[in-house]
Amino acid sequence: MAATALGRLLLAAFTAMIATTAAILIAGFFSITAEATTLTYSVKANERACFYIWADVPFKKLGFYFAVQSGGSFDIDVEVTDPKGVQLLALERERQGDYIFTANNVGEHSFCFSNDMSTFVEKQIDFEILLEKGLGSDRPLPTEADDQPLGLHAEDRTGQTETSINSLDDTVARLSGSLYRADRMQDHFKTRQSRNYDTVISTETRIFWFSIAESVLIIGMAALQVFAVRTFFSEKRRHFPRV
C-alpha cells in the first residue's frame, strides 16, 4: 500500500518534470499574441464535457494545456477535434498535457474531456485554451471596442527614438515570455500539491481503516481463544482421552 503511494508520487514527479521541460520549450511562443481562457471544471463520473473555440482565420496556432487536479488516479481521456471532424489529439488516461496545434480549418474546434473510466469519482481539471491573435485582428470582446490592430510596433511614438522603442518592445516581449513560463511552473506546482494532498489524505484513510480492522481482528482472536479454551472444560469431557 505504501509502495503504491510512493510509486504514484514518484511517477507524478517524473511526469511533472517532463511536462515542465516541454512547457519551457514551447513557452514564450504565446507570449504576446494570444488570448487565453483558463478554467477549472469538474467532470462527473461518466460525463463527457466539451469546450469549443472558434478559429476565424486559418493557420492560427491553438494552445491547449490541461492538468487533472484531483480525483482517482488523476487521469482523464482527452479528445481534440477540428471543424472537419479530424481528430487532432486523442489521449487516454493522461494526467496533464501542453500542446500546440495549427488550426488549418476555419470553424469550431472542440476540446472534450471524458470521464468514462470512473464509476463515481469526479475529476477536477484545470485547462487553458489559447488562440493566437492575428496581426491586425480586432480584440474579440464586443464591449471593449478596440480599433487598433495589435501589431508588434507601437503606433504612436511621441518624441522617442526608434531604437529605444524597439528595445522596450524586446524587453516587454521577454518579460511576457518569462511570465508565461512562471505561470506554467506555478500550474505544475499547484497540480503537484493537490496530488500530494490527495495522497496524504488517502494514506490517512487507509491507516485509519487498517487500525480498525486490526482491533477488530485482535478482539475476535481473543474471543475465539477464550471460547476454545472454554470448550476444553465443558460437559463433554468423555470425548477427551484419559492419560
Place this chain on the structure above:
Amino acid sequence: MAINVTRWSFALLVLLSILPSVFGLYFYLEGAEQKCFTEELPSQTIVIGEYAAEEWNEDTKQFVKNKDSGIEVVVEEMPEGKRVFSQKLAASGKFKFTSSESGTHAICIFSTASGWFDNSKTRITLDLAIRDIGDDGDAPEGTLSELAMRVRDLNDRVDEIRREQAYLREHEKEF
C-alpha cells in the same frame, strides 16, 4: 464570375450565421443544464465574468441572440455549499462578484430560457477575469499607447501569479 460571387457571399452568410457572437471559449447547455467552474479565490477578490448567450432557433437553424432569454449565475462557496452570489442576467453582458472568504468557489451558469421540459440548446461564450479589490479599473480606451497596454497586461499577469502563490501558501499552511 457572377456565380462565384454569389456562391462566396452565400458561404460567407452561412458562416456568419453560425459564428459565435464573441470569439472566445464557448460551450453548449441543453435545457436547464448547468455548467460549473471552480475557482480558488483568496478573500476580497473580484471576479468579472464576460459572457454571451445565444439560443438555437429551430426555424432558422442558427444560434441567435434572444433578448428575452437570459442566464442565471450562482456562485457557491464549495465545502459548505453556501450561496455567495446569485443573479439573473440578460443574454449578454458582464457579471461581477467579490469573494468574502478565501476558498474554493463554484461558479455555475445555467440558461433561464427554457422550462423544465424544454430542451433548447444554448451556446454560452464565457471569459472570467479575476482581479484584486485594490486594482484600479481599466483606463478608457484610446488613452494608452499600445506599449503601455502591454505593460499593464504584464502587470495584471504578475498580480495573478502572486495571488495564486499566496493562495497556495495558505493552502499549504492548512495542509
